[in-house]
Amino acid sequence: MKLTPASYLMLGMMRLGASSGYAIKKAADVSTRFFWPISLAQVYPELARLARNGYANRREDPHKARKRSFYTPTEQGRAALLAWLRSPREAHTQFRDEGILRLFLADMLTPEEQLELINRLRERAHKASHQIRDEILPVAQTLEQNGTRYPAIVAELGADTYAYVEQWLAALHENAPRQGD
Amino acid sequence: MKLTPASYLMLGMMRLGASSGYAIKKAADVSTRFFWPISLAQVYPELARLARNGYANRREDPHKARKRSFYTPTEQGRAALLAWLRSPREAHTQFRDEGILRLFLADMLTPEEQLELINRLRERAHKASHQIRDEILPVAQTLEQNGTRYPAIVAELGADTYAYVEQWLAALHENAPRQGD
């Protein structure tokens, strides 16, 4: 059975204290959303798959009509997570951004439209940076109190990088290429 | 018929002078690869779809045994591309990065392993920045000579952003969080 980055994300979230599918999804929404978003329709089947293959224990809450399941990594699950973290295997990355694609083709627009587009992209970077600082970093900082530091580091990296892009686009807007430059 | 960002990418590449499926793929590899990669198995069916629906003209090279097709955008295709460029519709973005996901969960590693991981990510950013400068920017700069400026702007943005991340990770490596900080 092949584990994907989403599998490791989920095993990692279990280790950070999220034990139900719903909780894992909520946790991802306030932490990994900017570099590895997941959807509920992924989470439930993948949890079942992890349990079926010995990477997670499933424990059901019996005293409710509607059953709820709690998951914890097995020894095998913890070992697999650690092995992946240590593995030098080429990291899967995919970055797709329709906004940058528009900018790439912006020569077809009028100079005013070009400035508008640059401005929209700048605002988008601003918003991303602030969302990370306001919604994601505070959660990471509570984790920091019991010694889990990297979620906050990653959040800072994200917020700083978007702030850098924002500033870069602001400078481009100032000195935007004009006819005859 | 719904046009996707990949459709617009392909219409845009046609306008920049790439007229065959193969040429479009090659052009994307030295330009949009970092923010909208495409594969040949996407390109050919999508070109057929664009032609079938009136967004592109297909012209076949007849004097060869193995047929080659050249595409140009129709009036409808050019209009659709322009409308999309101007549209304020929310840009589709997806950023998935297994390396950052590893960093997010790096608290499970030993301090030495953490430094190694940071270093690998730093090197990766270094490589990306240089690939853009060495392989993508020069091509964009030849386009600049006939007034097409934005490909070079986008390449600069990419190279600078990766250089910023590289530098950020180098600083993290210097001041890496240690037991007892």
Next chain:
DNA sequence: GTGCGCATGTAAGAAGTTACATGATTTA
């Protein structure tokens, strides 16, 4: 008692990838 957040799942489909299959043309 109604709406919202918690909670679990399935179904259908979009988008993209890798591998396969084929053949032409160029260059060392």
Next chain:
DNA sequence: TAAATCATGTAACTTCTTACATGCGCAC
């Protein structure tokens, strides 16, 4: 003449998304 590159396409598969369906529990 062999290898690399140009060139076009299909098949099978993976991953992920949206929409659907269901129901609990609490707060107002």
